[in-house]
Amino acid sequence: MNLRKDFPIFGNRPEMVYLDSAATSQKPRQVIAAMTEFLEKHNANVHRGIYDLSQEATDIFEGARGKMARFVGARDEREIVFTGNASEALNLVALGYGKKFLTSGDIVVISAAEHHSNFVPWLRLRKEIGIRIFMLPLLPDFTIDYRILDKAKIKKEKIKLVALTQASNVLGTVNPIAEIADYLKRRKIKAKLVVDAAQSIPHMKIDVGKLGCDFLAWSGHKMLGPSGIGGLWARRELLEAMDPMLSGSHMINEVTEEGASWNRVPEKFETGTGRLEGAAGLGAAVDYLQKAGREKIAGYEKELTEYLLETLIKIPRVEIYGSKSGKNRLGVVAFNVAGVHAHDVGEILNRKQICVRTGHHCAMPLLARLGVESTVRASIYLYNTKEDIDRLAEGIAEVKKIFRV
Amino acid sequence: MNDPLYREIILENFEHPQNYGVVKNANAEKTSVNELCGDKIHISARIVNKKIAEIAWEGEGCAIARAAASILTGETEGQPVVKIKKMTSEAFLKKMGITLTPARRKCALLGFATLQEAIK
Numbered sequence: 001m002n003l004r005k006d007f008p009i010f011g012n013r014p015e016m017v018y019l020d021s022a023a024t025s026q027k028p029r030q031v032i033a034a035m036t037e038f039l040e041k042h043n044a045n046v047h048r049g050i051y052d053l054s055q056e057a058t059d060i061f062e063g064a065r066g067k068m069a070r071f072v073g074a075r076d077e078r079e080i081v082f083t084g085n086a087s088e089a090l091n092l093v094a095l096g097y098g099k100k101f102l103t104s105g106d107i108v109v110i111s112a113a114e115h116h117s118n119f120v121p122w123l124r125l126r127k128e129i130g131i132r133i134f135m136l137p138l139l140p141d142f143t144i145d146y147r148i149l150d151k152a153k154i155k156k157e158k159i160k161l162v163a164l165t166q167a168s169n170v171l172g173t174v175n176p177i178a179e180i181a182d183y184l185k186r187r188k189i190k191a192k193l194v195v196d197a198a199q200s201i202p203h204m205k206i207d208v209g210k211l212g213c214d215f216l217a218w219s220g221h222k223m224l225g226p227s228g229i230g231g232l233w234a235r236r237e238l239l240e241a242m243d244p245m246l247s248g249s250h251m252i253n254e255v256t257e258e259g260a261s262w263n264r265v266p267e268k269f270e271t272g273t274g275r276l277e278g279a280a281g282l283g284a285a286v287d288y289l290q291k292a293g294r295e296k297i298a299g300y301e302k303e304l305t306e307y308l309l310e311t312l313i314k315i316p317r318v319e320i321y322g323s324k325s326g327k328n329r330l331g332v333v334a335f336n337v338a339g340v341h342a343h344d345v346g347e348i349l350n351r352k353q354i355c356v357r358t359g360h361h362c363a364m365p366l367l368a369r370l371g372v373e374s375t376v377r378a379s380i381y382l383y384n385t386k387e388d389i390d391r392l393a394e395g396i397a398e399v400k401k402i403f404r405v
Numbered sequence: 406m407n408d409p410l411y412r413e414i415i416l417e418n419f420e421h422p423q424n425y426g427v428v429k430n431a432n433a434e435k436t437s438v439n440e441l442c443g444d445k446i447h448i449s450a451r452i453v454n455k456k457i458a459e460i461a462w463e464g465e466g467c468a469i470a471r472a473a474a475s476i477l478t479g480e481t482e483g484q485p486v487v488k489i490k491k492m493t494s495e496a497f498l499k500k501m502g503i504t505l506t507p508a509r510r511k512c513a514l515l516g517f518a519t520l521q522e523a524i525k
């Protein structure tokens with residue numbers, strides 16, 4: 001794709017092979033420049049001053065909201081709430097919506113492939129208000145088995161919320177969210193559909209209308225943007241009905257000694273001074289991805305994903321957890337080398353400047369189902385090359401040599 | 406091969422662990438987990454006359470964690486409990502004879518810390 005040159009870190013670390021983009025992506029020059037420019041030329045607090053500088057800062061901040069809205073296909077930019085990251089966005093759904101509208105005995109459906117950030121907030125609600133959690137298992141192709149709801153011995157009318165990941169951060173599987181939304185409608189399950197798009201948004205075109213979801217959560221740092229800023233999309237009526245998680249400045253309309261009334265959305269959820277330069281960077285990340293072309297990126301990544309899978313499949317003793325075909329799948333591949341612990345694999349790869357993630361990937365229930373304690377995970381993005389994957393294969397050969405397997 | 410970390414002593418103890426299992430009638434026992442990576446080591450020992458009469462370990466973990474637990478049980482069997490209580494982490498790491506990064510020190514000391522807890 002020839003975009004690698006836009007990422008200064010690769011110039012600064014020419015020997016590095018970065019295969020951990022599922023944890024966080026590297027940042028292009030354009031994103032770094034947008035943040036620097038904000039700080040050097042436009043920095044002031046937003047929505048406060050009447051002077052020009054403050055207006056400029058506000059325009060950039062709100063401009064980023066607009067870009068983000070168009071990026072996910074939202075009708076209205078006020079439907080985008082800036083949060084710190086995907087985890088915070090999911091917590092906002094659980095605490096701002098769930099805690100207000102769910103009651104004891106209501107069912108929240110999730111899948112066995114959820115990241116802890118889309119699991120633990122629901123566990124918390126179970127403890128605090130007595131909701132029940134129904135965990136959908138996975139099919140042999142590693143997608144979510146949602147049709148099991150037909151047979152499940154649960155009261156359908158009690159299902160109030162379905163919270164699923166669009167792409168698994170361990171298996172790489174892309175789940176058919178639109179199909180699931182359609183299924184819920186046909187079965188007359190009137191549940192709100194929450195989509196964790198942390199892994200999918202960097203790689204796929206997303207349109208909340210086409211997905212048929214009610215909430216969408218993501219992080220900026222996985223989609224070329226800075227860390228510390230992410231978002232939640234929900235339809236305006238929903239946001240208006242929800243409670244804020246935090247309170248303080250900026251999120252109120254009027255404060256008297258007797259009380260305060262909440263500001264309109266999305267400010268109601270954005271207490272205190274926001275991530276100003278973060279928003280500038282996120283806006284630039286959206287521009288970058290749009291300019292590179294979402295279809296083009298997906299096409300290039302599919303090719304790399306297939307090459308990564310082919311390469312790993314060819315190495316004896318390498319066991320892949322997840323689909324071995326590039327279909328409906330992102331370039332996130334979890335694997336182990338039989339007889340060697342994931343940490344030892346990671347340690348030896350690190351010596352060759354190959355960055356991979358090792359461990360449970362914040363998905364312990366999934367790893368338990370896969371019957372492993374930890375795995376190695378290699379994940380690609382638009383700046384990776386086939387050469388990176390060849391270097392990974394060389395690294396694994398070294399692991400096998402040292403461990404005599 | 407002469408790897409600075411995966412030395413023969415480590416690989417040997419990883420591939421052929423000493424004292425793997427659970428001691429019957431143990432009177433000192435403890436399980437610890439390294440939350441960062443999920444490594445888990447269980448140590449069980451039978452203390453007779455203030456000495457470690459028998460000790461065993463079991464668990465899941467990387468080569469460093471497993472080899473360290475294996476070496477630990479080999480080093481402490483038959484030793485007086487007071488002597489083990491006085492042993493510092495540094496002294497134990499020295500016995501392993503490898504250089505470790507801060508992240509891997511945790512792996513190497515998981516069994517050691519578990520044993521210290523068990524005999525407290």
Ligand SMILES: Cc1ncc(COP(=O)(O)O)c(C=O)c1O
Pocket residue numbers: 022023085086087088115117118165167168169196198199219362
């Ligand atoms: C599927 C999924 N959901 C949620 C998260 C949480 O993202 P963050 O740590 O940015 O909040 C991640 C990140 O690892 C993820 O992969």
